[in-house]
Amino acid sequence: MKINITVNGAEQAVDVADNALLSDVLRDALGLTGTHIGCDTSQCGACTVHLDGRSVKSCTILAGQADGGEVTTIEGIANGEELHPMQVAFRANHALQCGFCTPGMIMSAIDLVASSDEPLNAEQVREGLEGNICRCTGYHNIVKAVLDAQANM
Amino acid sequence: MNAETGIGASALRKEDARFITGKGQYTDDINVFGQTFCVFVRSPHARAKIKSIDTASAMAVAGVIRVFTGDELTADGIGDLPCGWVVTSKDGNPMVAPAHPPIATEFVNYVGEPYAFVVAETLQAARDGAEAVSADFEVLEAVVDTGTATSSAQIHENVANNQAYDWELGDKDATDAAFAQADHVTSLDIVNNRLIPNAIEPRAALGSYDAASQTYTLYTTSQNPHVERVVLALFVQVAPEANLRVISPDVGGGFGSKIFVYAEETAVIWASAKIGRPIKWRADRSESFLSDAHGRDHVTKAELALSSSGEMLGLRVKTIANMGAYLSTFSSSVPTYLYGTLMAGQYKTPAIYVETQAVFTNTAPVDAYRGAGRPEATYVVERLVETAARELGMDPVELRRINFIPTDAFPYQTPVALQYDTGNYAASMAKALELADSDGYMARKAASEAAGKLRGRGYSCYIEACGLAPSQLVLQLGAGVGLFESAEVRVDVSGSVTVMTGSHSHGQGHETTFAQLVSDRLGIPFDSVNVIHGDTGRSDYGLGTYGSRSIAVGGSAIDKALDKIIAKGKKIAAHMFETTDDQVDFADGQFSYAGSNEPKPFAEIAGAAYIPAVYPLDELEPGLSEKAFYDPSNFTYPAGSYVCEVEIDPTTGETDIAKFVAVDDFGNVINPMIVEGQVHGGIAQGIGQALLEHGIYDSSGNLATGSYMDYAMPRADDLPDFQVDMTSTPCTHNPLGVKGCGEAGAIGSPAAVMNAITDALGVKDVSMPATPQTVWQTIQQGT
Amino acid sequence: MEEHGEFLIPASRNEVWRALQDPLVLKQCIDGCEQMTVINADEFECAVTVKIGPVKARFNGTISILEAVQPESYTLKVAAEGGAAGFGQGQAHVQLHETNEGTRLTYAVEGSIGGKLAQIGSRLIQSFSRKMARSFFESFSKQWVA
């Protein structure tokens, strides 16, 4: 089937198999390999992207479901050369080591901060990132980074 | 020194630029022209004889190119997956290793063992093909339990009693004598729970063969591409060494599980030549659970002999270590040389005797996982010490203090083979107590109690031997490879530098740390240093990254190459100054000579090296590029004191880590930010082991914890903020005075957590993981 | 996995015994059974589609009757292959007792699974098997109620 999606601002018409996942389309058809696959039970969050402004695990969404939607991936959050405040904060706070969970973590964190009316505290950040597994950092610096970025978003 | 990027500065990481923008290149991100896809067909049985395999219907699936079985690899001369360290038993016999064909031929011995693989045009076709492969199995009785494996059905034809070896270390008689004199003996039965490493990037491999040049290229998720190449070439015999290039691009975490040479990379590289096209494989997480080497899984009886005043007199440890179904690449060394040798801990216990029996079961192979042997050793020693203090009615801190190896005793020869070069255990303990606000503990405990909660506190003073390893020592002990590291420092004409290292970064940040070292020593900008790793085609033979060895061994190799660069620079400068090289100084990026007021910056000498106008070419070769191999003369001995406070809700059994303090002595530190990050990650895995993680096989050998639904990974809301600090006694035998920090957190933390939990509950032992259910049951039983 | 239960059936022991050997009756009582073929008096082949949590899989199995002591007890042995989903095997030991109100059927079932099902679904399997066994004997005893 053919679907039309806007990915990182660019409209794309993609031919996909009926059972293709959004993550497959992003990685294989569009070459956006920043969206990572870390599990097959939709529990690690490495594949998190934004669909119509909200964070979703792209491995749990059929490509067909995203038809007509607007997708933002890790490759699309910087404003040209200027990094997103969450990207800046992740680097400044050493919130990543191997970097594999990082795209999903950043995408989740951006939505977490953006969709909260009140500033979040550390505990809320920990709860909010519960769907993203990081095996490297112990989360300490990720929490710091999110709190830090929140001030600049 | 540059305050932002020099040695000792928390320089922000170079590699982050690609990772935070999604531009990392992990194995599965790489696609090559003509690529095909591979899916492995895995045994659903823990133990069975393969009577026949039917591949015909798989071949009929549209898009399937070939279905391979193990017999074809054997027929083609492909060898077994070897174990690289021969451990010798008490009786002088070498360990017994079963045959381990990459793709099973006659028998399958654990659920998930591959017995065929399907190569197809698309991943979907490969999956469909794999589902269509069927085998006729004669199911045999599975052996699953570590403790009773030796008296269970014999798994391998050549391995009696399912025992790989029965090893010992230390003086048995002296230890028995110490126990005979003791006023008090503390004993514990300890189970060190099986863990599944779970790097978030699943293992992957992309193999291709170029018929024109007869060369093989393997991209894979390896922590040590050079070792992978050597093993595949010399042991498995997939390709001649000269024709095989192994590349580990960005790798998403390893924690030990990506050290080993596995069936899958062997299969794709071999089969790519058979079909004449590149083959890609990436594990599903379900496959990772089944087929990555697991960690820990010990059953131990441990006893500590003490005098009435708390002096530690002797230690006796008997461990059964589960190896899984086969001996994985370095598995045999883990419960022996990386375990028994650590039993002295930070203490001057005079007599120690350790026995380890390594057994086979019908479970996934067990090998090194973060800490590898040393977390298990620390757990034994530190649980014993804390329990002994409680039994003697002593303060556990005090008991440790009176037994610490004093600072004036270094170098200290332990009764279990190692010689510690330096340390100051009381200093890290003092700092940890201060950070943990030890004085305020009773008030916090009272507050918890007032709120209906149980509060407990536990300590753990670990030591590790890392910076693997002095080659001649480990070769004597049965290792099959030397453990030096290589480095090449290539200076460009403009004075910028490219470093090729045999170490491999899969999260450790070598591109940054090594660049700091180089820029600091050469006095050149941090941004003009590039670090290249993970490609056997570009760097010299090296041994890769594990065992907290990269800075201590790999960094020292770079440092040694830098010495050579500076020495040659001095020679060139001497000609420019018209003096001799012993008259030339090098500091802050400048070559200077007392007889001249015009020092020469490093870049100018680099230029002169490549434009050889000023020096005689019969004395000095042109160019400025040096190599070094560094072989350490001893292990390094990071050590530290950890304090954990827990608060337990007795109504639910839920444990909250209220405080976690880690004070580590890593000697000199190049980048404190990175080092702290390593400690955080290690602690998270240690707390994971203590509270959450458990790899469980049911009695028929199915992995019952085979997904993130059943294997509890630490998530953000399971963990606290950590308080991390350091003390420093620089390593005495490497040029940088560094020790290594990658494993410490995972080594020190489980005992601290479990000591705190047993303190809170007032019980002698609780088995890991202390899940709410376990804790709640312990409270109900009141034992 | 182990499961016990009992049902009171308003019929004579001989009637119940006969029904327990009847492939058609067995087919009706096995949830999701699509086909039941008689191999011989003590052996049947069946195809069953089951849904365990999110997983739906078709199993091909054999049912054999063992240790039959007419009309008191027998053991029903089931071995099923679900391809990529995994496999299962189990035994039901059934006993029939004559009482004043009819026949009391008691059963004890034990079984095990392997493959993908065991890896992903081990938490679901226990309750699933319990349900499957219960529903079998429930449907079986209901024949006489209706």
Ligand code: FES
């Ligand atoms: S890959 Fe999507 S949640 Fe794990």
Ligand code: FES
């Ligand atoms: S940085 Fe490696 S998994 Fe998070």
